[in-house]
Amino acid sequence: MRKAIGALVGASALLAAAPSLAQTTLTIATVNNGDMIRMQGLTSDFTAKNPGINVKWVTLEENVLRQRVTTDIATKGGQFDVLTIGTYEVPIWAKQKWLLPLDDLGAAYDAKDILPKIADAVSVGGTLYAAPFYGESSMMMYRTDLFEKAGLKMPESPSWDFVFDAARKLTDKSAGVYGICLRGKAGWGENMAFLTAMANSYGARWFDEKWQPQFNTPEWKATLTDYVAIMKEAGPPGSSSNGFNENLALFNSGKCAMWIDATVAASFVSNPKESKVADKVGFALAPNKGLGKNANWLWAWNLAIPAGSKKVDAAKKFIAWATSKGYTELVASKEGWANVPPGTRTSLYQNEAYLSAAPFARLTLASIDSADPNHPTVKPVPYVGVQYAAIPEFQGIGTQVGQQFSAALSGATTVDAALTAAQASTEREMRRAGYLK
Incomplete structure (x- = not known):
């Protein structure tokens, strides 16, 4: 009995002395639009699946976001690990080598499912440089x-x-x-x-x-x-x-x-x-x-990683989560199919549950x-x-x-x-x- 108690005490001491699990904190700059606010409310789903990663949000009005993000990436300020940027910035910044390619988000991500018009807008030379969170016309x-x-x-x-x-x-x-x-x-x-x-x-x-x-x-x-x-x-x-x-x-x-x-x-x-x-x-x-x-018009708000980021793996995990089919299903389970982020994936516009719940779906696709x-x-x-x-x-x-x-x-x-x-x-x-x- 004393040996067992001694072993337990020893194990407790070892656990207390062991370093705690290293945490990575991602700082994400985003726009104060409704879909982005909703994503912040669902962040716990991501952190539960990725216990080593914390998320810090910087939420800004549209004009301010553009100014802050542009200044940061042009000066290599390093304030943000994930950027919310539009179809305007993606090809320009990618050609200036300010963004990292996102061609390795995993087979389950199914990048080929992204609507062709949107995929073309966030790619350079066929390589994805930002992942669309939602697309719009x-x-x-x-x-x-x-x-x-x-x-x-x-x-x-x-x-x-x-x-x-x-x-x-x-x-x-x-x-x-x-x-x-x-x-x-x-x-x-x-x-x-x-x-x-x-x-x-x-x-x-x-x-x-x-x-x-x-x-x-x-x-x-x-x-x-x-x-x-x-x-x-x-x-x-x-x-x-x-x-x-x-x-x-x-x-x-x-x-x-x-x-x-x-x-x-x-x-x-x-x-x-x-x-x-x-x-x-x-x-x-x-x-x-x-x-x-x-x-x-044609637009998408997208998530991208600035070149030189020190948290690339964690940033890619977050982007893959936030722009995946699984995230769409998560929103549908919480808010209903009519409220999922629109305009990014072909499969969404083949989903009868979405088409019946969203009377605007077909017009959205036609406009895009x-x-x-x-x-x-x-x-x-x-x-x-x-x-x-x-x-x-x-x-x-x-x-x-x-x-x-x-x-x-x-x-x-x-x-x-x-x-x-x-x-x-x-x-x-x-x-x-x-x-x-």
Whole structure:
């Protein structure tokens, strides 16, 4: 008995003296969108399966995230182990060798299941450099009850003329209901994402084949004139401060008859836990001007690893977990199939449980499939990208232009003055960067 007690005491002493299991802490920079917030709430599933890894989240508003992540990776700051970046950054940063390839996430990951349009957008030379967490295009979301009351019927592929006419008829400012909600917050990925897609449908483009900026053209004037006019007539007050999240809140509280924005919003506007009008929402394609292009974009929020990371293995485990089929099934088990991250995997759009739960699924896929980054505009262009031009300088240029257009919306300047300023600032930057002689 004494020997047994002595053995137990000895074993306890050895355990006490043994070093504790080494912990790796991953710092993940992400955007404050609903799907990302949901992922944070499910992190315990990952840490339970990977007991040696802790996760620290840095959650930022979209414009701030882009600025912080870009600065960190360009200066090799090393603040983050996993980055949330978009389809704009991936090919540019991969070519600059700022990102590690993700071609070894394991056979179970099934990278071939990623939708071709999304896979192409986050690959260089056929190699994946970021894993898509969710993919999106843009679409029309609208209040079926208000349309019925007004005697209006939304076409599956509406024209801008129909949308503008409906917005005026559906506006009831005394009741706090506005005909249309659109992005106005300045930023290359905020108001300029929407306005560039709208401009594409109007026949406008950022640059001609010789990289000459095109804001002095009739097509851009028509785009910005119509946008400012309808927002002043039928938009909510303070629109120049509204981005994705602000408009989502307005729509869900019943203040918007129509909202054109990211297809990823569809699950939130039709979720009764989050939306007061969940049972009164319809969906349609983004509008067109009859020129062969709808105002729909192509985007994905993706997880990537900065080159030089000291925690590569742990980061790959997290990315493989967060962007896997298994994660989709986890969300479905907790929140229902309608609320899983959309737009990344072919298998999701072959899943009858998802298709029956998500009335927006087929339109989302059609919008993604019809967006063409290689031929985004009516006229030929020298750049790739639907709602952006995939050149390193675009981030700064797009934000400058976005500030001018937001000022036109707020009334701080005129449409003509905003276009003139946009033309001048873009020409200056393109000349400085060597695109123009």
